[in-house]
Amino acid sequence: MTEKSSPAPAIDSASADSAPAAKTWSGLFSEPVSELVKRYTASVDFDQRMAMQDIRGSLAHARMLARQGIIAGTDLAAIEHGMATIRGEIERGEFAWNLDDEDVHLNIEKRLTALVGDAGKRLHTGRSRNDQVATDIRLWLREATDQILLLIGEFQRALLAVAEQHAATPLPGFTHLQVAQPVTFGHHLMAYYEMTRRDAERFTDCRRRMNSLPLGAAALAGTSYPIDREFVAAELGFEAVCENSLDAVSDRDFAIEFCAACALLMTHLSRFSEELILWMSPRVGFIVLLDRYCTGSSIMPQKKNPDVPELVRGKTGRINGHLVALLTLMKGQPLAYNKDNQEDKEPLFDAADTVIDTLRIYAEMIAGIHVRADNMLAALSQGHATATDLADYLVKRGLPFRDAHEAVARAVRAARELGKDLPALTLDELKAAMAAVPGAASRLDGDVFTVLSIAGSLASRAHIGGTAPDTVRAAIARARARLG
Ligand code: ARG
Numbered sequence: 001m002t003e004k005s006s007p008a009p010a011i012d013s014a015s016a017d018s019a020p021a022a023k024t025w026s027g028l029f030s031e032p033v034s035e036l037v038k039r040y041t042a043s044v045d046f047d048q049r050m051a052m053q054d055i056r057g058s059l060a061h062a063r064m065l066a067r068q069g070i071i072a073g074t075d076l077a078a079i080e081h082g083m084a085t086i087r088g089e090i091e092r093g094e095f096a097w098n099l100d101d102e103d104v105h106l107n108i109e110k111r112l113t114a115l116v117g118d119a120g121k122r123l124h125t126g127r128s129r130n131d132q133v134a135t136d137i138r139l140w141l142r143e144a145t146d147q148i149l150l151l152i153g154e155f156q157r158a159l160l161a162v163a164e165q166h167a168a169t170p171l172p173g174f175t176h177l178q179v180a181q182p183v184t185f186g187h188h189l190m191a192y193y194e195m196t197r198r199d200a201e202r203f204t205d206c207r208r209r210m211n212s213l214p215l216g217a218a219a220l221a222g223t224s225y226p227i228d229r230e231f232v233a234a235e236l237g238f239e240a241v242c243e244n245s246l247d248a249v250s251d252r253d254f255a256i257e258f259c260a261a262c263a264l265l266m267t268h269l270s271r272f273s274e275e276l277i278l279w280m281s282p283r284v285g286f287i288v289l290l291d292r293y294c295t296g297s298s299i300m301p302q303k304k305n306p307d308v309p310e311l312v313r314g315k316t317g318r319i320n321g322h323l324v325a326l327l328t329l330m331k332g333q334p335l336a337y338n339k340d341n342q343e344d345k346e347p348l349f350d351a352a353d354t355v356i357d358t359l360r361i362y363a364e365m366i367a368g369i370h371v372r373a374d375n376m377l378a379a380l381s382q383g384h385a386t387a388t389d390l391a392d393y394l395v396k397r398g399l400p401f402r403d404a405h406e407a408v409a410r411a412v413r414a415a416r417e418l419g420k421d422l423p424a425l426t427l428d429e430l431k432a433a434m435a436a437v438p439g440a441a442s443r444l445d446g447d448v449f450t451v452l453s454i455a456g457s458l459a460s461r462a463h464i465g466g467t468a469p470d471t472v473r474a475a476i477a478r479a480r481a482r483l484g
Contacts (some may be wrong), residue, residue, distance in 0.1 A: 038102075041102065043342050044101065053139035058083065066092075078116040078119035082115040082120060096362045098110075103133075126218065128249070129443050130220065131249050132215070138205075141210055146207070146262075155363040157363070158366045159193055162327060166373070167187075170380050170458065171376045179380065179383025179385050184467050184469070186469070187471075206261050208239070210254035213232060213233040213240070214242050214248035216229040217242060219249070251387075255326055256347070259323040262337065262352070266316040267320075277313075286376050287371055293365045312358055319354055321347075325352075349377070387422055387448075390451065405442065410437065414433035423454075
């Protein structure tokens with residue numbers, strides 16, 4: 001589970017005078033590390049989130065050791081029994097995490113040994129924390145990725161429902177934030193469907209590459225025991241084994257890819273948020289978000305602020321930061337494992353948590369959006385949004401496009417001077433405005449008002465990718481079929 005594990009008891013740091021012999025590698029060391037160094041180097045307060053993955057990995061490793069005759073069947077039975085106890089302790093929040101044991105791996109191994117004796121001490125045969133941690137992160141991230149993929153699907157379902165309702169609702173399409181051409185609100189929303197469809201592909205693709213088993217690489221060079229890596233891979237659901245031991249323990253490119261996919265997804269949702277914020281401004285008034293996604297002001301009683309979209313936009317910066325943190329963490333590291341890599345977890349966990357929460361909240365928020373079609377239409381009726389349609393009309397009647405562009409520019413200018421929107425001009429006014437462009441006015445007929453209308457403009461864009469209501473409905477149907 002990527003859920004935060006149940007509340008653990010406070011990290012227990014044994015007193016500074018604890019015997020150096022308590023340390024795993026202590027035979028070599030003549031003094032214990034200081035409290036500060038212990039705190040600085042420990043990761044157990046955050047990597048305990050991988051406890052269940054650590055146990056799964058250890059059990060697969062132990063089963064392999066027993067099958068290969070490297071440990072006895074009785075040792076395996078003891079390890080399995082001890083791990084079941086530990087799993088229960090962790091789930092109930094009773095496991096006593098100890099800072100002296102540095103990380104999740106040593107904490108669990110130590111507890112196992114306390115529970116089952118020598119069998120616990122045999123578990124680490126033929127492996128290292130280096131391949132162990134690389135395996136745990138991949139297992140954890142694979143689950144997080146699967147959860148994110150499900151949630152992208154839920155978000156898309158919510159989006160498709162609103163898009164379908166508004167497949168024919170006219171909205172001013174903007175470029176440069178200036179009214180450009182009519183689109184439908186459904187078409188606009190479907191742009192975000194396409195963005196998140198690619199996001200889902202990125203997560204799926206990145207999952208494929210993270211799904212290889214590092215265990216067996218041991219510290220860096222492999223191990224002299226007769227291990228069976230394919231067996232461990234199959235036990236843990238990995239599609240392949242990492243084919244170079246140095247690479248297996250040291251690279252975190254899969255984590256960087258995951259963060260990059262998170263950053264892009266958040267960037268898309270941040271753009272969407274920016275639009276929701278703009279649309280919700282009383283000056284624009286295209287939508288209303290439910291109160292539960294907004295907050296009031298402590299001083300201005302009239303305010304209803306779109307906090308959730310603003311925070312999505314804000315948290316995107318944080319995810320971009322995590323991506324840069326991981327890239328920077330990796331860039332200077334020589335082969336093979338270096339302790340720097342311990343710093344990969346907090347950005348990674350936070351990226352996954354943030355994306356998961358954001359998708360959850362977004363799906364609900366979109367499902368409850370209130371659309372003000374009247375305000376959208378009013379805005380669309382103020383920007384001469386069908387000017388391009390008029391130019392296309394003249395072109396279809398034989399006028400070269402550049403001349404048509406000029407003729408329509410003059411018509412827009414006349415409309416402005418008359419204080420009207422382009423479709424409100426009479427045929428005579430249109431003709432008069434275009435008089436200076438040879439061949440333009442003579443090509444105008446009464447049917448020009450069909451293309452000048454918003455409905456006509458929308459309906460004419462019926463090719464794949466266009467904004468015609470029926471085309472939008474077809475795009476929604478294809479999207480539904482993909483979602484299954
Ligand atoms: N806590 C460490 C990490 O997150 C585990 C691996 C430690 N390996 C070592 N050789 N110190 O990367």
